[in-house]
Amino acid sequence: MAVGEKITISVIKADIGGWPGHSRVHPQLVETAEEVLAKAQEEGTIIDFYVATCGDDLQLIMTHKKGVDSSEIHGLAWRTFEEATKVAKELGLYGAGQDLLKDAFSGNVRGMGPGVAEMEITLRKSEPIVTFHMDKTEPGAFNLPIFRMFADPFNTAGLVIDPNMHMGFRFEVWDIKEHKRVILNTPEEIYDLLALIGAKSRYVIKRVFPKEGHKIAKDEPVAVISTEKLYEIAGEYVGKDDPVAIVRAQSGLPALGEVLEPFAFPHLVSGWMRGSHNGPIMPVPMHQANPTRFDGPPRVVALGWQISPEGKLVGPVDLFDDPAFDGARQKAVEIAEYMRRHGPFEPHRLPMEDMEYTTLPGVLEKLKDRFEPVE
Ligand SMILES: O=C(COP(=O)(O)O)[C@@H](O)[C@H](O)[C@H](O)COP(=O)(O)O
Ligand SMILES: [Mg+2]
Numbered sequence: 001m002a003v004g005e006k007i008t009i010s011v012i013k014a015d016i017g018g019w020p021g022h023s024r025v026h027p028q029l030v031e032t033a034e035e036v037l038a039k040a041q042e043e044g045t046i047i048d049f050y051v052a053t054c055g056d057d058l059q060l061i062m063t064h065k066k067g068v069d070s071s072e073i074h075g076l077a078w079r080t081f082e083e084a085t086k087v088a089k090e091l092g093l094y095g096a097g098q099d100l101l102k103d104a105f106s107g108n109v110r111g112m113g114p115g116v117a118e119m120e121i122t123l124r125k126s127e128p129i130v131t132f133h134m135d136k137t138e139p140g141a142f143n144l145p146i147f148r149m150f151a152d153p154f155n156t157a158g159l160v161i162d163p164n165m166h167m168g169f170r171f172e173v174w175d176i177k178e179h180k181r182v183i184l185n186t187p188e189e190i191y192d193l194l195a196l197i198g199a200k201s202r203y204v205i206k207r208v209f210p211k212e213g214h215k216i217a218k219d220e221p222v223a224v225i226s227t228e229k230l231y232e233i234a235g236e237y238v239g240k241d242d243p244v245a246i247v248r249a250q251s252g253l254p255a256l257g258e259v260l261e262p263f264a265f266p267h268l269v270s271g272w273m274r275g276s277h278n279g280p281i282m283p284v285p286m287h288q289a290n291p292t293r294f295d296g297p298p299r300v301v302a303l304g305w306q307i308s309p310e311g312k313l314v315g316p317v318d319l320f321d322d323p324a325f326d327g328a329r330q331k332a333v334e335i336a337e338y339m340r341r342h343g344p345f346e347p348h349r350l351p352m353e354d355m356e357y358t359t360l361p362g363v364l365e366k367l368k369d370r371f372e373p374v375e
């Protein structure tokens, strides 16, 4: 492994049991995952790994040479989750195995419950990356911050003043209902992009790419977000997707501080209690990523890394463990209070269309026959 060679970074995550309720991951699950991954590292399957947590989600961060969608790496993640699920069951943790929706692994964890963000990149001389980890929300929660990082000159000064970024970026957007995708160029198609990604429960940013002429090849992602939709897999509400993302930084890409800047504003996301409420996303260090109030408010953790020339993960640096984000946390508390005062009313509660994927239709079913025509 050396600078200029291809390396893959995979973040694969699943909720395999909460402690207590849906609030956090028990340390024994982290230890179990570490043991399985350490063995895989010894055997040479992966180069390096780190086991992170956000709320009740266990997150495996791995570097390797097997490319994206590798059955070996996905199989390793699946086995790791299975081993940790055994421990979750022994401890009687809540919702043990919650996100493992299929019984047997079939080559790829996509569509089986876990969330996946992976990118294969050509290692730069110095490779700073940030992995983001969210709990109690959905992939569309990344739309606003990723847009700001790569397309908003009021967030990212480099778009205006760095000749290496001035040409803008390309956004791959998925329509997660119709299972289609489109690539839009910024800055020229910013309004089209916003027309889609403002509808964050349907259109989600999957990847960001550089444009022709950038130092990084045009087909190499500079950001990738997990976009799995659990309710479509399970056919019933089994918790939110709780997405993850990987973002590369510096040297013709947003600087580390430009990557973090969008989270100084705790924007409203859907999720929170029962995946059914809008609320602010609170940027927190890992030790504070434990949703409590009304099972929330939703959290986001940012871990900073340098990838060494050998492909090692040098880190993590817990980036929101900084008083510079105290204001955002305080603002999130204020917004949480304001939203909570609405109780079961929209727009705190999600609109009916989004409630279809929760347990509410089960409640409405019993009223069905009591409706009569209005003259
Ligand atoms: O959204 C939630 C959990 O999501 P998650 O597991 O983090 O994907 C929680 O608010 C639960 O929906 C809530 O605690 C009720 O849980 P159950 O009692 O139905 O398991
Ligand atoms: Mg859970």
Ligand SMILES: [Mg+2]
Pocket: 015, 022, 055, 056, 057, 135, 136, 239, 240, 242
């Ligand atoms: Mg969760």
Ligand SMILES: [Mg+2]
Pocket: 015, 238, 239, 240, 241, 242
């Ligand atoms: Mg979940």
